[in-house]
Amino acid sequence: MTLPVSLLAVIDEMDTFGDNFHPYINRQTGELVTLSSDDLCIVEEGFELADYPEWQQEILQKTVEVLDSDAYVPLPGKFAIHEYAIMQRFCFAVEDAGLSRELQDQIHGAGAFRRFKNTLTRHNMLDTWFACRQAAFTEIAIKWLEEHNIPYIRDVRD
Known part of the structure; x- marks a missing residue:
């Protein structure tokens, strides 16, 4: 590359x-x-x-x-990305108050990621979550690349 x-x-x-x-x-x-x-x-x-x-x-x-x-x-790495925090922000951003609370309840304790994804699947929101997650990763990557003065191109996924 x-x-x-x-x-x-x-x-x-x-x-x-x-x-x-x-x-x-x-x-x-x-x-x-x-x-x-x-x-x-x-x-x-x-x-x-x-x-x-x-x-x-x-x-x-x-x-x-x-x-x-x-x-x-x-x-x-995982500490800089902190995917759990991304999940929390997503839960709070869900407009349906009931679903927001349900998602917040799912992300505690062992198996949190699995329960979270299962709940999203039941509510047909998995694609919304992955778009949010991708946006968060993009923001982290851009900030990191700019801090390290590494030039990048904003390419798009097909």
Whole structure:
């Protein structure tokens, strides 16, 4: 990937985050790279490249490159995105007061995300939620890219 970076590509990388995956961007080239926690641990603990299969050697070499370079910066992760807060804002923004309260009740405790989505599905609002979530991710990505002086294009999803 080259600069300017695709805003949609950045959002897609941010959306694949998790406890086991860590997305980075090269602010000089726009290259997006997602590293696994396992590969990060291998590199951070020290390793002999020859001890790993060829396919993994390439990944480990890329991991070393990313960690050793000031050009790569981590994209916003789950703490910066805070999807639970996005869900809360969505619940409060629902105009139907009864549905708003029902959604607010669903987002507490274990299984909150599943209950939230099930309630949205029952009320035929899942597409509305995903549009809201996408808008929130877009806002976070734009703010982050601008803070890091990384040029981007506002491309659109087909």
